[in-house]
Each structure stands twice: as structure tokens, then as C-alpha cells.
Amino acid sequence: MSNHSLLKLLRRNGRSSDAELAERVSLSADEVRAQIAAWEADGTVLGYEAVVDSAKTGQAVVVGIIEVKLTPEREGGFDRLAARISKFDQVLSCYLMSGGYDLLIVVEGEDLMEVARFVSEKLSTMEGVLSTATHFRLKTYKENGFAFGGDEDPERLPVAP
Amino acid sequence: MDYPAKISRQVSAVPRSGIRDFFDLVQGRDEVISLGVGEPDYSAPWHIREAAIYSLERGHTSYTSNLGLMSLRRRIADYVGSFFGVQYDPSSEVLVTVGVSEALDLALRALINPGDEVVYHEPCYVSYMPGTVMAHGVPVPVATRKRDDFSLKPEALAGVLTPSSRVLILNFPTNPTGGIASGEDLAGIARLCVEHDLIVISDEIYSELRYDDEAHVSIASLPGMRERTILLHGFSKAFAMTGFRLGYACAPAPLLDAMMKIHQYSMLCAPVTSQAAALEALENGAASMERMRESYHERRDFVVRRLNGIGMECHSPGGAFYVFPDIRSFGLSSAEFAMGLLEAENVAAVPGDAFGASGEGFLRCCYATAFDQLKKALERIERYVGTLESP
Numbered sequence: 254m255s256n257h258s259l260l261k262l263l264r265r266n267g268r269s270s271d272a273e274l275a276e277r278v279s280l281s282a283d284e285v286r287a288q289i290a291a292w293e294a295d296g297t298v299l300g301y302e303a304v305v306d307s308a309k310t311g312q313a314v315v316v317g318i319i320e321v322k323l324t325p326e327r328e329g330g331f332d333r334l335a336a337r338i339s340k341f342d343q344v345l346s347c348y349l350m351s352g353g354y355d356l357l358i359v360v361e362g363e364d365l366m367e368v369a370r371f372v373s374e375k376l377s378t379m380e381g382v383l384s385t386a387t388h389f390r391l392k393t394y395k396e397n398g399f400a401f402g403g404d405e406d407p408e409r410l411p412v413a414p
Numbered sequence: 415m416d417y418p419a420k421i422s423r424q425v426s427a428v429p430r431s432g433i434r435d436f437f438d439l440v441q442g443r444d445e446v447i448s449l450g451v452g453e454p455d456y457s458a459p460w461h462i463r464e465a466a467i468y469s470l471e472r473g474h475t476s477y478t479s480n481l482g483l484m485s486l487r488r489r490i491a492d493y494v495g496s497f498f499g500v501q502y503d504p505s506s507e508v509l510v511t512v513g514v515s516e517a518l519d520l521a522l523r524a525l526i527n528p529g530d531e532v533v534y535h536e537p538c539y540v541s542y543m544p545g546t547v548m549a550h551g552v553p554v555p556v557a558t559r560k561r562d563d564f565s566l567k568p569e570a571l572a573g574v575l576t577p578s579s580r581v582l583i584l585n586f587p588t589n590p591t592g593g594i595a596s597g598e599d600l601a602g603i604a605r606l607c608v609e610h611d612l613i614v615i616s617d618e619i620y621s622e623l624r625y626d627d628e629a630h631v632s633i634a635s636l637p638g639m640r641e642r643t644i645l646l647h648g649f650s651k652a653f654a655m656t657g658f659r660l661g662y663a664c665a666p667a668p669l670l671d672a673m674m675k676i677h678q679y680s681m682l683c684a685p686v687t688s689q690a691a692a693l694e695a696l697e698n699g700a701a702s703m704e705r706m707r708e709s710y711h712e713r714r715d716f717v718v719r720r721l722n723g724i725g726m727e728c729h730s731p732g733g734a735f736y737v738f739p740d741i742r743s744f745g746l747s748s749a750e751f752a753m754g755l756l757e758a759e760n761v762a763a764v765p766g767d768a769f770g771a772s773g774e775g776f777l778r779c780c781y782a783t784a785f786d787q788l789k790k791a792l793e794r795i796e797r798y799v800g801t802l803e804s805p
Contacts, residue, residue, distance in 0.1 A: 258708065
């Protein structure tokens with residue numbers, strides 16, 4: 254089993270212990286620990302997070318998905334502006350896109366006002382930002398590969414030839 | 415009414431399935447971790463299920479050609495050509511069936527005259543013996559051995575062949591052992607088949623589920639073998655489609671015609687919705703199949719390592735999703751061991767003798783079970799084995 258399999262497992266369940274991962278990829282726990290440490294050191298693995306169904310936490314979270322058009326700069330294109338935008342704590346994700354707009358950013362706030370304020374005060378006033386279009390998330394069905402609500406386990410025979 | 419007297423001798427001669435008995439025992443219990451299944455722990459990939467739904471939406475609910483949808487047969491011929499390296503004409507040499515089980519039954523009934531001997535390697539899938547008996551054939555098992563990793567040795571095969579031998583059934587990778595045949599063994603077997611003019615029914619349902627980077631070789635691809643081989647394959651295992659019940663047979667037209675004669679009067683055609691799903695599996699299923707295969711591979715390595723660590727010796731099977739550990743050192747029969755394990759630890763694994771007399775002393779454990787369940791099962795097995803070794 255390769256490092257490729259280890260990375261796949263880690264992506265799917267970052268909470269697995271080194272020993273658990275080791276069992277599944279036929280490496281020793283020490284080898285797994287060393288490989289993960291190397292990935293963390295060289296920036297291949299940037300961090301770990303939990304996928305949370307916020308509807309169940311009792312704490313409201315508002316997620317805005319914002320299309321942003323930018324004026325590219327002569328040197329660096331979109332990179333400098335994208336980096337500036339990414340630095341805000343409210344910004345969870347920021348992608349350069351092909352198509353009708355340039356950046357797609359995902360912003361989280363406690364309420365609608367917080368996201369709106371971020372857009373009107375921080376984002377759209379930034380030099381180089383030409384326009385924004387903000388969409389609010391209504392419901393989550395699937396996130397990062399995890400289905401919300403989940404499927405029932407279909408019934409299987411306990412013994413079969 | 416004297417019902418037993420009303421049942422045909424052929425059917426009466428077939429004993430009740432050992433798996434059936436074990437199933438009844440497991441059925442009544444809660445919280446059992448089952449290593450007793452013979453199917454993937456996945457549902458069919460969503461795109462395949464979705465194709466079946468779409469086919470229903472469009473109202474495709476009629477019979478198809480007896481042979482199966484032409485579009486599917488073409489795809490099958492292409493797939494078999496590239497995967498097994500054997501070419502078949504989709505219009506006359508491919509038959510879509512209700513699982514490999516139906517195809518096997520058709521082949522046996524098409525080939526056997528009363529008294530003809532059907533040779534197969536054992537331990538083996540549960541239907542080879544009953545299928546032979548019900549087709550009025552004489553079953554001739556050849557035992558395969560742990561020290562050969564359950565491959566069929568040509569010498570062993572040669573030892574059972576007689577002038578009445580007519581058919582050889584092969585199943586590599588094998589249910590229940592996970593065994594595969596080496597290229598050398600397969601070539602030796604092929605030579606014997608030519609020499610003794612045997613027809614081979616080659617059940618290759620597990621052929622995609624191979625590990626250790628060796629490619630699967632079908633006996634049909636060996637010199638002189640295409641003309642005497644009925645190649646059976648299907649969608650159940652590699653595409654996790656057991657409940658769709660879809661398989662196929664590829665064979666020279668005269669052999670396929672004979673099978674078709676039975677199929678058209680008994681089954682008419684395979685279910686059209688399943689055929690639509692199968693078409694999608696062949697067109698777009700390679701990636702999802704590979705994901706499942708990788709996951710079985712990971713679990714195989716884990717289970718083999720753990721079982722050998724516990725003292726339940728087993729070879730690392732080259733294919734399928736079964737391991738077949740040796741339990742003879744514990745002084746119990748397979749059935750006693752499996753019953754004890756079920757009662758003490760609520761883990762179900764099938765006694766090896768359910769797969770023929772030569773399976774006695776072994777246990778079939780299916781590792782197509784969620785990894786955390788598998789882990790728990792092995793902890794329980796270890797605890798159980800601990801109680802056996804203590805005085």
C-alpha cells in the first residue's frame with residue numbers, strides 16, 4: 254500500500270490515530286507518523302477540520318457564497334488581491350475561477366447582517382474589486398463528501414453463499 | 415400425501431445446503447458481526463442505480479431479445495475482448511443471464527448426459543455439486559490444498575480423469591478460498607482439457623478482484639481453449655450488483671445455442687432494468703470499481719496479518735474477498751469452531767465444510783465488511799481463540 258492510500262484515508266478521516274491508519278495501509282505506526290509529519294512540514298497537509306451539521310448545533314451560522322469580479326494587475330494577475338481577501342477571518346475558502354467571474358469566496362457569519370457588512374464594507378470597497386454577487390446558503394445536503402441526513406443502511410443477509 | 419415420493423430422485427439426492435443451516439442459526443441472533451456474507455458491503459455505485467431508475471422512467475419495462483440487449487452484448491464483447499483477451503461475436507456468442515448462477519445451470523444442463531462426470535476443484539462454490547446432480551451428471555471433486563494456496567494442480571486433476579469425464583468447472587479466483595491458479599498450473603490444466611477433450615465451464619466472477627499486481631488470466635485465452643471454454647462472468651462482485659442478478663456467458667456459437675435453448679424457455683430474458691444498469695457499469699463504472707477493489711485490498715492485508723497473528727494460519731489470497739484460515743490446530747471441526755465463535759462472541763463465519771468435504775478444517779471469512787466491524791470481529795476472534803488454547 255502506498256502513501257497515496259494513506260493520504261486518501263487521512264483526507265477522509267483526519268481523526269484516525271497513527272495506529273489505526275497503520276493497520277489499514279500495512280505500514281508501522283512509526284512510518285505513518287513520520288510520513289504525516291513530513292506532509293505537515295512541507296505544507297502538503299495544511300490542517301484538519303470536522304464536518305459539522307450546523308442545523309444540529311443550535312448555533313446559527315450564515316454562509317454566503319460570493320462571486321467577485323476583479324481588475325487583474327499587471328504583475329501577479331489576481332494573486333495579490335486574492336491573498337488580501339483570503340486574509341479576512343470570515344473567508345473560509347477562496348478560489349480563482351474560470352468563467353463569468355474571477356473569485357469564488359465562501360464567507361461565514363453569525364447572521365445575515367454580518368455577512369452583508371463584510372461584503373459592503375470590506376469586500377466591495379477594496380480597490381480592484383469591480384463587482385460582487387452574494388448567494389446565501391439555504392440548506393446543506395452534502396459537504397466535503399459527507400451526506401447530511403445520510404442514507405439508511407440497506408438490509409443484507411447475514412450469511413450468503 | 416407421501417410428499418417425499420412425489421419429489422424427483424435428482425432433487426431428493428441433493429442434500430440441504432450447509433450454508434442454509436448456518437444461516438438459520440445466525441438469523442435469530444442480535445448484534446452479530448457477520449463475516450459470513452458472499453457479497454460486497456457496498457451498494458451498487460450511484461451512477462449505476464441512477465441508470466436503472468432512468469431506464470424505468472423512460473418506460474423500458476418490456477422483454478428484450480432472449481440473448482439480451484444488443485447494445486449490452488456489444489459492450490460485453492468489447493469488455494471481454496480487452497479484459498480477458500478473448501474475442502466473441504456479440505450476435506451469436508454472448509448470452510446475458512440472470513446471474514452467473516443461471517449461466518452455470520444452463521451450461522451444465524446443455525452439456526451433460528446422464529452419467530457424465532463433471533470435475534471441479536474443491537473447496538468450491540456451493541452450487542457446483544447440486545447443479546451437476548440436478549443435471550443428471552456425476553460430481554467429481556478434486557481437493558485443492560492449503561500448501562498450494564488452493565490452486566488446482568494439473569497432477570491432481572489428471573488423477574481423477576476417466577473416459578466419462580466430460581466437463582471441468584473452474585473458478586479462479588475461488589469462492590471460498592480466494593485462491594488463484596498460477597500461469598503454469600493453468601497451462602497444465604489446459605493441456606489436459608485438450609488431451610481428454612473436456613469442455614471447461616470457467617466461472618470468473620471474481621476476476622477483477624485481484625491483488626498483488628498480477629493480471630487475471632482466463633483459461634479461454636490459452637492456446638486451443640477458446641473453442642472448448644464457456645466463459646462465465648457477471649456484474650455482482652466487482653460492481654457490487656448482486657441483487658440486480660445479471661451475468662453472462664461467452665462461448666462458441668454451437669455451445670451458446672444449446673444454452674440459449676434452455677434459457678429462452680425457462681427465463682426468456684434477463685430483467686431489462688438490470689441490463690440497463692449493467693450497460694452503465696461497463697460504460698462508466700471503471701473508477702468506482704477500482705475504488706472498491708482498493709478498499710478490499712486494504713482489508714485483505716489487514717485480515718491476513720491479524721489472523722496469522724492470532725494463530726489462525728492463512729495464505730494471502732490473490733483474489734475475491736475471502737480468507738480461508740486453517741483451524742485444525744484447535745482440535746475442533748469447522749462446524750464446532752464456527753458455532754463456538756458464534757455463541758461466545760457473536761461473530762459469524764461459515765464452516766469450511768459447507769464448501770465441500772475438503773473445506774473441513776477451515777473457515778470462510780468474508781472481509782467485505784466495514785473496516786471498524788472487521789477490526790472488532792478480529793478482536794472477538796482473538797478472544798475466542800484464547801479460550802480454546804487455555805487448558
